[in-house]
Amino acid sequence: MVRPLGFLVGLGFITALVLAIFTTPLSNEENVALSFHKHPRHLKLASDGLVPHWDKAQLQRGMQVYKEVCSACHSLNLVAFRNIEDLGYTEGQVKTFAKGFQVPSINPDTGEVATRDGAPSDHFPAPYLNEVAARAANNNALPPDLSLITKAREGGKNYVYSLLTGYQNPPANLPAELRPSTGLHYNPYFANLNLAMAKPLSDNQVTYADGTKASVDQMAKDVSAFLVWTAEPKLVTRVQVGWATFFFLLIFTVLAYLSYRNIWADKKH
Amino acid sequence: MASESELNAGIEDGVRRRDFINIAAVSFAGVGAVAVVLPLVNQMNPSADVLALSTTEIDISAIQPGQAIKTSWRKQPVFVRNLVAKEIAEAKAVPLGDLRDPETIDQRTKAGKENWLITLGVCTHLGCVPLGAAEGESRGDFGGYFCPCHGSHYDTAARIRKGPAPKNLVVPPYEFTSDTVVTIG
Amino acid sequence: MSFPWAKPYEPTHPLMKWMDEKLPIPRLVYNATGPGYPVPRNLNYFWNFGVLAGAALMIQIITGIVLAMHYAANAGVAFNSVEHIMRDVNAGWFIRYAHMNGASMFFIVVYLHIFRGLYYGSYKAPREMVWLLGVVIFLLMMATAFMGYVLPWGQMSFWGAQVITGFFSAIPLVGEPVRQWLLGGFVPDNATLNRFFSLHYLLPFVILGVIILHIWALHIPGSNNPTGIEVKDEQDTVPFHPYYTAKDGFGLGIFLLVFVALTFFSPNLLGHPDNYIPANSLSTPAHIVPEWYFLPFYAILKAFTFNFLWIDAKLWGVIAMFASIALLFFLPWLDSSPVKSSTYRPLYRIFFWILVVDVFLLGWCGMQPAEQPWVILSQIGAIYYFAHFLVILPIVSRIERPLPMPNSITEAVLAKHAPDTASGPAAA
Ligand code: HEM
Ligand code: FES
Numbered sequence: 001m002v003r004p005l006g007f008l009v010g011l012g013f014i015t016a017l018v019l020a021i022f023t024t025p026l027s028n029e030e031n032v033a034l035s036f037h038k039h040p041r042h043l044k045l046a047s048d049g050l051v052p053h054w055d056k057a058q059l060q061r062g063m064q065v066y067k068e069v070c071s072a073c074h075s076l077n078l079v080a081f082r083n084i085e086d087l088g089y090t091e092g093q094v095k096t097f098a099k100g101f102q103v104p105s106i107n108p109d110t111g112e113v114a115t116r117d118g119a120p121s122d123h124f125p126a127p128y129l130n131e132v133a134a135r136a137a138n139n140n141a142l143p144p145d146l147s148l149i150t151k152a153r154e155g156g157k158n159y160v161y162s163l164l165t166g167y168q169n170p171p172a173n174l175p176a177e178l179r180p181s182t183g184l185h186y187n188p189y190f191a192n193l194n195l196a197m198a199k200p201l202s203d204n205q206v207t208y209a210d211g212t213k214a215s216v217d218q219m220a221k222d223v224s225a226f227l228v229w230t231a232e233p234k235l236v237t238r239v240q241v242g243w244a245t246f247f248f249l250l251i252f253t254v255l256a257y258l259s260y261r262n263i264w265a266d267k268k269h
Numbered sequence: 270m271a272s273e274s275e276l277n278a279g280i281e282d283g284v285r286r287r288d289f290i291n292i293a294a295v296s297f298a299g300v301g302a303v304a305v306v307l308p309l310v311n312q313m314n315p316s317a318d319v320l321a322l323s324t325t326e327i328d329i330s331a332i333q334p335g336q337a338i339k340t341s342w343r344k345q346p347v348f349v350r351n352l353v354a355k356e357i358a359e360a361k362a363v364p365l366g367d368l369r370d371p372e373t374i375d376q377r378t379k380a381g382k383e384n385w386l387i388t389l390g391v392c393t394h395l396g397c398v399p400l401g402a403a404e405g406e407s408r409g410d411f412g413g414y415f416c417p418c419h420g421s422h423y424d425t426a427a428r429i430r431k432g433p434a435p436k437n438l439v440v441p442p443y444e445f446t447s448d449t450v451v452t453i454g
Numbered sequence: 455m456s457f458p459w460a461k462p463y464e465p466t467h468p469l470m471k472w473m474d475e476k477l478p479i480p481r482l483v484y485n486a487t488g489p490g491y492p493v494p495r496n497l498n499y500f501w502n503f504g505v506l507a508g509a510a511l512m513i514q515i516i517t518g519i520v521l522a523m524h525y526a527a528n529a530g531v532a533f534n535s536v537e538h539i540m541r542d543v544n545a546g547w548f549i550r551y552a553h554m555n556g557a558s559m560f561f562i563v564v565y566l567h568i569f570r571g572l573y574y575g576s577y578k579a580p581r582e583m584v585w586l587l588g589v590v591i592f593l594l595m596m597a598t599a600f601m602g603y604v605l606p607w608g609q610m611s612f613w614g615a616q617v618i619t620g621f622f623s624a625i626p627l628v629g630e631p632v633r634q635w636l637l638g639g640f641v642p643d644n645a646t647l648n649r650f651f652s653l654h655y656l657l658p659f660v661i662l663g664v665i666i667l668h669i670w671a672l673h674i675p676g677s678n679n680p681t682g683i684e685v686k687d688e689q690d691t692v693p694f695h696p697y698y699t700a701k702d703g704f705g706l707g708i709f710l711l712v713f714v715a716l717t718f719f720s721p722n723l724l725g726h727p728d729n730y731i732p733a734n735s736l737s738t739p740a741h742i743v744p745e746w747y748f749l750p751f752y753a754i755l756k757a758f759t760f761n762f763l764w765i766d767a768k769l770w771g772v773i774a775m776f777a778s779i780a781l782l783f784f785l786p787w788l789d790s791s792p793v794k795s796s797t798y799r800p801l802y803r804i805f806f807w808i809l810v811v812d813v814f815l816l817g818w819c820g821m822q823p824a825e826q827p828w829v830i831l832s833q834i835g836a837i838y839y840f841a842h843f844l845v846i847l848p849i850v851s852r853i854e855r856p857l858p859m860p861n862s863i864t865e866a867v868l869a870k871h872a873p874d875t876a877s878g879p880a881a882a
Binding site: 343 | 613616617619620621623634635636637638639640641643645649735736737738740741742756758759761766767768769771823824825
């Protein structure tokens with residue numbers, strides 16, 4: 001009973017699929033945009049690979065770029081001032097840094113909306129009050145929060161770095177419908193080729209305290225490195241703990257194997 | 270002194286009565302169980318506060334011909350599109366027999382306001398938001414909307430033309446409260 | 455415990471004797487996974503995966519309970535509560551990544567366990583019930599993992615919930631009400647997240663219960679083995695402890711090494727970047743894909759693009775996807791060959807390996823956008839999948855001539871070790 005019924009059911013599915021094959025066109029519509037789209041360029045960082053470490057000087061520079069350039073439009077909601085001790089700042093420096101920001105609060109006498117100096121436990125304040133305000137200020141485009149950006153995009157840090165350095169004039173053979181309309185900017189690393197963010201970096205836009213030359217490439221590298229840290233502040237610890245665990249387990253596994261051979265020594269199997 | 274048959278009849282009667290009592294008791298237990306299960310199942314349906322979000326007002330005065338906006342109703346995206354004459358003509362030119370879910374554009378818009386195409390932005394396949402409402406997004410092979418999830422193409426009346434979706438984009442209940450304001454729900 | 459030569463449980467310590475009279479749990483354990491359970495002596499490494507699946511479940515339960523101490527199932531804060539676990543909770547990043555990759559490890563192990571069963575005919579009499587309970591566990595695991603993936607409330611969580619509950623809207627007439635009932639709204643929202651959390655917490659314990667039944671049912675006929683020949687006498691078996699506890703200990707070491715490598719060195723390898731973007735009901739990611747372990751079934755869903763008979767393409771896809779799993783329930787009766795192990799089934803073995811390739815092909819297609827050649831490849835893959843179980847298998851089991859089989863497990867083992875039959879130069 002099961003077999004004849006199963007056979008019929010199987011035949012039903014197979015017929016539906018065969019008909020589907022014959023009614024689905026074999027060619028794809030041409031996706032012209034795809035041929036202009038570029039894969040991100042590789043960005044090598046100290047935090048890469050199996051023996052990562054933080055390049056603290058670079059992270060500090062990256063934070064400076066975020067603060068002086070990106071933070072005009074992008075929030076960094078998940079990062080607190082206290083976290084930047086990881087970048088090599090002392091407790092006192094963190095306090096002073098936090099004081100430089102105004103965070104939303106309540107007037108203790110009247111209860112009205114007010115602001116106060118930041119404290120280490122506060123998070124980086126957002127540039128806009130809410131999404132509507134952010135869209136209104138940006139031609140209806142929403143600048144995403146950057147805390148997790150290097151984990152939230154295909155290509156991660158490579159993508160962020162490539163995007164920041166990838167602005168260029170549209171190629172001559174770009175079809176009209178793919179050309180940037182008003183308020184959009186051509187960038188072959190962006191999925192739609194045209195994005196609402198104007199080229200944010202230009203040479204010497206920031207003045208690095210450590211004297212590093214602030215070329216667009218350098219700033220893009222630094223801020224990408226910083227955003228790798230914001231996305232996963234525990235990355236270096238994670239890999240280090242990983243090695244300790246791995247070697248411990250390796251020894252356990254070898255011992256377990258020897259014990260297994262030992263117990264089975266007199267049994268053919 | 271009762272005869273044997275009288276006695277038996279009494280027993281049979283008694284058995285029947287006792288059976289009845291047992292059956293009645295089990296039935297009551299069954300009905301009771303169902304009565305308890307009903308609210309337990311029903312609690313999973315949309316709650317009163319979710320249902321309360323049911324009307325939304327939209328100002329359509331800023332939507333230029335050819336453009337569309339995306340808003341939301343009951344947390345679902347809604348597309349409001351200001352069709353140009355060419356798009357309406359295209360939709361009218363399609364023979365109903367060619368459609369998977371046959372509906373005319375007149376059935377899908379309000380009389381006298383044929384240029385306002387208001388639909389849910391929820392693909393009738395598995396519920397993705399189709400592209401085509403925002404500027405620069407692909408509008409698919411038929412100039413309407415395109416769902417990237419499994420490739421459904423909708424035409425300028427938001428009717429399904431190609432791909433796995435079975436139905437046209439849903440037209441929600443709505444009304445023109447004035448020439449520039451639409452109330453959905 | 456079913457074999458007469460099984461070692462009897464004889465407690466000597468007075469406390470254990472007392473326990474044995476009042477609540478004989480030590481006896482149960484002794485007879486289930488101790489010296490009291492005789493197991494075929496010739497099991498290969500593919501028999502490690504059952505114990506490993508149990509280990510994976512325990513890892514999920516322990517890490518899950520700890521996560522639940524910090525996680526908040528509210529649509530407004532769920533995403534940030536997971537990031538709070540990643541950043542602020544002590545060792546939170548480890549627990550979260552372990553739970554996330556533990557789910558993948560669980561599926562890897564269970565898939566190997568299932569294919570072991572398919573290759574060695576473990577689903578056949580007298581072990582049909584073991585197989586049926588196994589399929590129930592598999593279904594429960596899929597439900598659990600799906601609901602767990604919704605909890606972090608990222609874009610893939612949200613759109614996964616939207617698409618998967620969308621399957622139910624394919625049911626004629628009552629589809630949309632059923633979907634709203636499942637979601638508790640018109641789109642996935644707070645009500646959805648809360649009920650999924652409740653069920654995600656519950657189901658692993660249901661799985662635990664079904665696993666106990668699965669093992670109970672297994673212990674009645676005893677374990678299958680690579681020859682597929684049933685145990686005949688004491689020579690054919692060894693006690694589970696210490697022989698297989700030792701072997702499983704080694705297996706566990708390997709399993710943990712892979713698990714640790716994933717969790718610590720590449721925790722997001724099997725994840726999707728979009729799930730680090732908070733859920734947004736108004737914008738669909740460009741490319742929705744489920745977790746890797748659902749991909750073959752997702753490809754079957756997408757392969758149906760044609761309205762055939764009175765059923766539309768969408769409903770075909772949904773029915774076929776459920777059927778592709780449900781047909782496993784009928785497997786013991788679809789395959790009528792009395793020979794279990796593929797070692798002695800020359801024809802079936804070929805189709806088995808085609809099936810393996812086919813499932814990988816479907817998985818690959820499931821990951822791709824709805825474009826050619828992926829559509830046609832998934833259609834061909836789905837045709838083979840259904841043909842394999844519903845057409846080929848019943849026919850093969852009729853026409854196949856099995857290879858000559860040894861008389862007993864011991865004979866097979868000794869033949870393997872005899873120098874004259876060894877394939878290489880002098881077996882060690
Ligand atoms: C069959 C066993 C289980 C499986 C297969 C499973 C699977 C999953 C998966 C795939 C996720 C999403 C991970 C992510 O991408 O972040 C998840 C999240 C979660 N699970 Fe489980 N789980 C299991 C058992 C449990 C148990 C017993 C609990 C106990 C309460 C639990 C609590 C949680 C919590 C709180 C989350 C959300 C936190 C997060 O996303 O990391 N899980 N689960
Ligand atoms: S959800 Fe739109 S095509 Fe599948």
